[in-house]
Amino acid sequence: MLDKIANILQLECKLQQTDRLLVGVSGGPDSLCLLHLLHTSGYRVITAHINHQLRPEADQEAEVVRQFAAKSCIDFISCVIDVRVYASEHSLSIEEAARTLRYRYLFEQAERRGVGAVLVAHSADDQVETILMHLLRGSGLSGLRGMEYITLPNPWSDHIPLVRPLLSTWREDILKYLDKNQIVPVIDQSNLDTTYFRNRLRHELLPMLKSYNPGVRQNLLRAGLIMRDDYSVLQQIVDEAWEANLARQDPGYLAFNRSGILELPPSIQRYLLRKAIAYFLPGLQDVDFDCIERGLKFLAEGKLVGQVDLLAGLCLIREGDLFWLAASLDALPLTDYPAIIPGEEFSVNVPSMLSLNAGWLLQAVETPDLLSAIQESTQNQDLFQAWVDTSELQLPLTVRSRKAGDRIQPIGMDGHSVKVSDLMINLKLPKRARRTWPLVCSGGHILWVPGCRLSQWAQVTADSRSVVHLILSRDLST
């Protein structure tokens, strides 16, 4: 057993004998065995005991661990935590609260003491139970592969690994080892670590499965190993796809190139979505199957603009060639679009140049060459430029964002007026851009919706005597 574990510590857990290691020790068989194995193999260990104060014998158990460490001259640290208070304060189950506090303490101590890794004593039996629990939840590979020898990053650290050297060691071998080394563990505290659900698996489901196939435990452990390797191949593809297709990244949003995402097989699209969700919600354990399928369906649908709610307010949004993921529409960057903060209003004299957000500029100039202005106006294809008849204007012009009920009488619609909001929707202007889109007004009427339409009443004609040229453009020097 010592040889087997020595191999695992080196090859699977990548531990250096020169590193100091922090080992969580409850005093139960698994953790005492791990502590003894590490110490015997010459690793420099610190024993860390957490007193959960949940049972009368808790203090006594802490003392057993302290004495065990003292006898072998192993450093010992411990803490007392109040699980019940924390659980009620954070609406957690006792088990969840205990787990949270336990790992928080271990990693805080690990950080403070500069150790190379935090070690816990999950056994092969724990691994099999974990795999079964994931199976019942409908987990794919990510759950069925079980726990890893090394988890880094983990929810508690991005540089100190969480290491589980006993992951392929059965409890019966652990008990034999303890027996051989005359180590007496405290009464198994596993009920503390584990939920009622896990106990039912252990005492009810696993015996039934064994009656079908005596080798089922071994089979599940092996299946987990195979799936761990399968998962790592898929994750590499996902990481490459992420790199290749990530167009924008910010704490508040991610954007991916649509065409690249659509070329990925469904399997990789799923994992990419999961990874993107984890970017915003790193603590989230189980992402609902339906949520991911909803996302996949949206990717495939091919709507030009649109969005779908994934979970916890996180949306998947398509805008042209990009898929965005963001906590909300408001979180997306406005740098792509000209914007005016709702409620603000600016005067625009002629000539003038108004700086909007992110380098967008609104220019208004009187055109010196009337004839060519009239001609350009009739031939214009650029919706971000407009020529208007000065005599129809009330100067200064104003610029503001949309208000409820805004209407415009666009050129070419025979004097009919349309809602500005409908116009924006028809022109596939992204929803988040509509709210802050700059509108150029004259005397309280909307003159121009840049990128969309110009009002008929300001149209330049052959009779125009003076023409103002309006340009909304991006200052590429910024």
Next chain:
Amino acid sequence: MLDKIANILQLECKLQQTDRLLVGVSGGPDSLCLLHLLHTSGYRVITAHINHQLRPEADQEAEVVRQFAAKSCIDFISCVIDVRVYASEHSLSIEEAARTLRYRYLFEQAERRGVGAVLVAHSADDQVETILMHLLRGSGLSGLRGMEYITLPNPWSDHIPLVRPLLSTWREDILKYLDKNQIVPVIDQSNLDTTYFRNRLRHELLPMLKSYNPGVRQNLLRAGLIMRDDYSVLQQIVDEAWEANLARQDPGYLAFNRSGILELPPSIQRYLLRKAIAYFLPGLQDVDFDCIERGLKFLAEGKLVGQVDLLAGLCLIREGDLFWLAASLDALPLTDYPAIIPGEEFSVNVPSMLSLNAGWLLQAVETPDLLSAIQESTQNQDLFQAWVDTSELQLPLTVRSRKAGDRIQPIGMDGHSVKVSDLMINLKLPKRARRTWPLVCSGGHILWVPGCRLSQWAQVTADSRSVVHLILSRDLST
């Protein structure tokens, strides 16, 4: 339900309404439902019933199916099979024998009638049970993904797909559909199709799992779908790796480029090994975990030559830059090496040219220019050429393969004699080449082991008066 199935038939099962379809119909709820759905959706179906003769009511059930088909003007074919006889003749369980005969009949009929697909009525419940059975066996993705809507190639045909349209339809919905359409199935014959093991899963394990998580059936079905997609990504990588690294292919062997194989991650190496094993043993259902891990370990070991037994006499063999897989060492091609069939012996006069296997030639010529021959002999680096002192030879020379106890006194070993077999091993000559390697003898003594060593006693010296030049070469014109 009709809409859902219509979608599945088109999108998942890729069925054309113009195709004729052969449907296996036992008369139970699943198969009657499938038959009715297909007929109602306008597909051209043939009903095929197999009378297993295992229960008293078998004839009556066949009649029910016949009448059901007749009433709807659906073509009906049937056969009577003797499962018990076949089972005892082939040492199969009743269930295995029934399955074999059933599918054989369905595909024979499908072939004869030129139908586009064979359809069977496995339901979502069957799918979940299949996934659980694979889990208990320790299956990875290949089993946990469950059955596919389309299986092609399948064990019975490489061009007629086996199609399962009801794979995501629960039995309760099937029963509702039958009820709504006033179809009365015969007493469920599922006990026939299924093993005792499957029945225990259905009536014992699944209810327990449901008590842990009421959604467990749905979860398993979903997990299967996700893993189906994951599996297909990995299989594509495996197919590409196969293409890229396959160096030789023959019904009796496969060879892969070693360096390419070693670059693959363990997951892909495993699947590649499985695919290679399936190449030789296409019917094999479960390939042992240990067998694959043994293969993986051998790949990683880096021995220059060597072999490992995988299963059923199939070996994995390394020779230099190639990994071979073959039913046995004898199955590997000998074209790479000169060979003499053990027991045969040839005379070699001077001059002469002897044709060996696969274009290998042994030439013996007296060198006209004695001085340059002596010089070449001392400078020679090519182990497939030798110069020998004619006066030491007993002509004609003979060529034969190795015999037990063969020894040689090689040049440069101070007169010590060594076993020819040890020499060959030391020189890393592949095992399969050693047995048939040509040895050149003179008067009962080994003169030359081409590619290895020359005997000291025939060494050319400055005093040699006549020299024979021996060349073993490959005639590249063949």
